[in-house]
Amino acid sequence: MMLKAERILKYTYQHIVRNGWLSFASIAIMTLTFFVISIFSFTVYSVNVILHYYESKSQIIVFFNPNAPISYIQSVKKDIIDTGKASNIKYVSKQQAFTNFEKVLKTQNPQLANAVDLNALPPSYEISTTSLSNLEDIANILYKVKAQSKGEINNILYFKSVVQFLKKAVSIITSIGIGLIIFLSIISFVIIIITIAITINSHSEDIEIMKLVGATDTYVSGPFIIEGAFYGIIGVFISSIILYLIYLVISTSYRKSVLLPILSFFQGIPIPQYSILLLLEIIGIEIFIGIVIGAISSFIAISRYLKK
Amino acid sequence: MLTFKNVSKNYKNRAVLDNINFNIDEGEFVFLVGHSGAGKSTIIRLIIKEENLTSGSIHFAGYDIEKLNKKALPFLRREIGVVFQDFKLLDRKTAFENVAFALELSDHTNREIKKGVDYILDMVGLSSKSKFFPNQLSGGERQRVAIARALVNNPHILIADEPTGNLDPSVSWDIIQLLNKINSWGTTILMATHASDVVNSMQKRVIALDEGKIIRDSEGGYNE
Structure with a gap:
């Protein structure tokens, strides 16, 4: 069992390293996807925080x-x-x-x-x-x-009308935001599945050969599924780092109000503060999602070949 | 050891194999000859269950191949060494890794694998190129790697489907000599070919096919 696991990990490593460009492309797509979804989620969240600020000031x-x-x-x-x-x-x-x-x-x-x-x-x-x-x-x-x-x-x-306007804005922005996030997520996951399918397609001959020399489905699919999960982890990790850097730049310049004149307009509104623990929790959840999506995408793509 | 009993195979109502019967015993060297499309490759695909037969039965080393389920299939294939015309090597693995892969599947330890692969690569004359990738090897060398991979698991039978089809005559001859040597050590060999000079020079058992039927099963040259 241990030997089998060790070999599957070895094959995964070989796949990733010996397919440098495809691996790079898969990681780039994963990074971009999680980056866009995260940016969008944070934007919707921040707009909500701002609206709630006005709400609380009413x-x-x-x-x-x-x-x-x-x-x-x-x-x-x-x-x-x-x-x-x-x-x-x-x-x-x-x-x-x-x-x-x-x-x-x-x-x-x-x-x-x-x-x-x-x-x-x-x-x-x-x-x-x-x-x-x-x-x-x-x-x-x-x-x-x-x-x-x-x-x-x-x-x-x-000021009833102002209050009602704010109330409406909060609910519209929240529902449009959630709708867009769901829509974006679906599109992104389809892109991820396609990217991983392309990677696996480039291995279609290998899969056929492995089966011909007597490899079981686990031996054939294992490395691809772990490979997909790996792309998920790295994609989330890189996008989280980029996001955190952007957050740091914006939050410091926001406080000093030097980056963009528009930021000074929002002076006084508390920008969402994230503790390290909360950030780690968010990254942890995203990594989990990345692993699941990467592995599922690989599984979907590889099952096509295993059925043959 | 390998028995075909009344085996027929149809593709969309067209018979590619028609009532094939033969038996191959342990240690034999058998040529399967015939023109392209005569049914040689279909016979090989049926043995490794890459395809299912239409009627009849195939028995090999205790397996009733037709009744084998999907889970048991990999184990059958590990007991048959197959060499293909297009080598079917894993391009992203070195010669050593290609051969080792077959052993890794049957859960051998790393030490056993190293020993086994080094031995078999030495036997096919490739120990100095074990770290080369297939695209760094010549056609003959690639076929030697494929033979090493087919042999390393100590299979009951080595099946070669036109193993010299993509090779120069001199290289082809080397490969045939290698297969003959392997046979002399006790491994059964079934080789599909339409290279008449090879068959003529070896004077082994020949099963000749024409339009899906056996037209001859006897020792001798290509056309005897």
Whole structure:
């Protein structure tokens, strides 16, 4: 058994080394395929992260009447907390609102800034949620509270159309992205199968000879299947290294904002951070997929000859 | 050892072998002669079960070839050494590796393989070219590698299908001498050929075929 395994590995090595160009082409195709799929997946993921950033930045602001009792204001906060859907509730007092207002107006219109009275500005809650649907739910509750109030709530600021647009964008981009990834994957796997089939085709005479001198199917197919798996491993490995280098360049230049002016537009949005462990996990999964796809492609291609 | 009993083979209703009967005993040297298309190669393909017969039976060294399943086929082939007109060597393997491959299939140890291959390459006169790839060897040398590969497993029978068909007359003669030597050591040989001078000079048993039928089975030259 060990002897057989050792020989199958030896034949695999000979196939790969003595077919230099074909091996190179197969590895190149594998690398390219995994690279394109990975780039696409990361892009879709990053767009989602960016959209979620905007999603999390969306807020509802409830303005209270400047004379509203603090107990009422706190009861509204409790109503919001009870929904369990708010991720952050920030109270902006009259004093804080005035300071913020003054800061903005002093540079733009100092005269107006002096004219505004502290008591004219309303206290408010700035409410954030983790998802847009939660934001909508809270907005609906607040509208109800406002309807029941006796003038304690002045206004509710909630940009429904912007929120709805974002919500739609997230769902469209996610479904188009997943659809495209599936489509790309299918096309790529077909390309991989064809490439490996071409490699095996170049060995068709060898396969016939091996069978004529008494090789079993395992002896004939083993090296080809391992060869396919090997191309998968190397392809994933190389594409992962290239991707990681690209990620490093983009993430450092993004922070410094020197690479592309367009990146500065996104300043403030946290770009997805990947820990080494997560990256290794992703590479591990990709290598597993590479092995399976390479081996299956070889198996499909070689079975044609084994049936003869 | 090898028996054909009422063997017929049809391709799309056309009979290429018609009721073939013969028996070859251990240690014999038999020529299978006839024009192209007479059915020589079909007989060889039936023995190694590269094709299935239409009717009759073939028995070889305890195997009923027709009843052999796909799993047992490799084991039959390891007991038959076959030499082809076009050599059928693995181009990406050296002479040594080509011969060793046959032994590796039957799970010999690396030490046994080295010893066996070195011995057989020496016997066919190629020990100095064991690291050469087939495309670095002449036609005669390639055929010697093929003979070495066919012999290395110590087969019951060595079947040669037009082994000199692609070779110069002088090289052909060397190959025939080699096969004769192998036969003298006890290996049964069945050689398909239409080289009348070779058959005439050897004066061995000749099975002559014409249009799929045996027209002669006796010792002597090509046309006797």
